[in-house]
Amino acid sequence: MLKHSRLVQGLLVWFLATGVAMAANWQALPDKAPEPADNPTTAEKVELGQMLYFDPRFSQTGTVSCNSCHNLMLGGDDNRNFSMGVHGKTGGRSAPTVWNAAFASSQFWNGRAASLEEQAKGPVVNPVEMGMSDLEKAMSRVRAIPGYKPYFERAFGGKDPVTVDNAAKAVAAFERTLITPNSPYDRFVKGDKTALTAQQQRGMQAFADTGCTSCHSGPAFNGPAMPAGTGFFMKFPTFTDNSYVKKYDFMKDKGRFESTGNKVDMYLFKVPTLRNVSLTAPYFHNGSVATLGEAIRVMAKLQLNADLDDTKVADIEAFLNALTGEFPEQKLPRLPATPGWSLLSGN
Known part of the structure; x- marks a missing residue:
């Protein structure tokens, strides 16, 4: 107790001495973001989540990924007043940064998403952003790429791990490393x-x-x-x-x-x-x-x-x-391919 008291007194003296x-x-x-009990962060989830974060094939036009608006090579946004989604459409709000979003208790400017998991599902079916008609249609594209299944199996296990909820959990797990x-x-x-x-x-x-x-x-x-x-x-x-x-x-x-x-x-x-x-x-x-x-x-x-x-x-x-921190190194993932055919043919 005495040691603790002296530490507090020492810190107080130091702050006053610096004039702050x-x-x-x-x-x-x-150094680590909080995580929910039902989605503990694992290396396997993070690896899968990064792939999904950078993959534009789950947008209607195959041109927009999470990184399009929340660019990890920049400040976690796109430095535009309004982000551009499918077909050149723009919304009515500026994209917030994804860096350190894990420390927010809700997501979006209006807080309508209670978690990163819930937030990850929103842009996929937003007509201005990624433009898919529903989440299952987006998930059918994931399932159509054979190379994704092993990553889901390693991250989540179970008989049928390639689900909407697991995809959202993987993206959220990756985003919790973005601090x-x-x-x-x-x-x-x-x-x-x-x-x-x-x-x-x-x-x-x-x-x-x-x-x-x-x-x-x-x-x-x-x-x-x-x-x-x-x-x-x-x-x-x-x-x-x-x-x-x-x-x-x-x-x-x-x-x-x-x-x-x-x-x-x-x-x-x-x-x-x-x-x-x-x-x-x-x-x-x-x-x-x-x-x-x-x-x-x-x-x-x-x-x-x-x-x-x-x-x-x-x-x-x-x-x-002085609030600009150290950014973890980002290596672009190698996305599972579709050799000899296009997932987006006819779009």
Whole structure:
């Protein structure tokens, strides 16, 4: 107990010495993502899930995969305001990053999916995204590729493992490996006082003093820990009497209300992660803001009714750049082939 007390006192002295406010929000990202009891992560599931993630043949046109909109060679999105799906169609919301999505308690901007497993099924049958008429039709394409069956058998066993649910579990297992720990910020809160520059430390303080941590808290900067399937939502915009609302058309999308029809959900959006935020421009659910500096100004005004000067914006932006973590190496999988014939003939 005495040793623990001295450790806490030592950390407090260190934080004060660096000039950064001690707060419960300063948490490093875990090295492993949480996983549900009914889908423990295994190497076999991850291997299969990566294949399915990169395979475009399960879209209506054979042109769109998960990676098309959530590009792992980038920031886990596609840097477009609206992602492009089959037949060049675009939706009404910007693709959120898949990196560190495993630390969110619900998925999609409106939190309509309770888990990564549930989320994995959604884009396949979305007419604007992958465009399949139903999940079983998509699964029939998987079954038609002989090379996939051994991977399902190794990952799940059983008599008939090539199922929709198992495919979703495999993709989810792969996505739980997509985490980016050990950012400069993480190293700083673990005790490396040199990990953040003086400007980034000022930005960390300004981030807290401005009130940003009231929403963007926790290790993923996406809010407090919530029960699985329960999203953390905030109203956006909160303050509407300003020029930004009209300029960026923020009143058009009514948020969670559009999926629930419940008036209490009007303009509620799931709080997104700020991890690797410097890599995921353009910003907000409609991708309307091109730069991170402008996004900081907009958030301060719309959510906190605060006007930030250029110095404070630059300091906070510097801090947010320190949330870019280390990306696990990605090797493109070799997908099971269809020698001598095309799965997509006639499409």
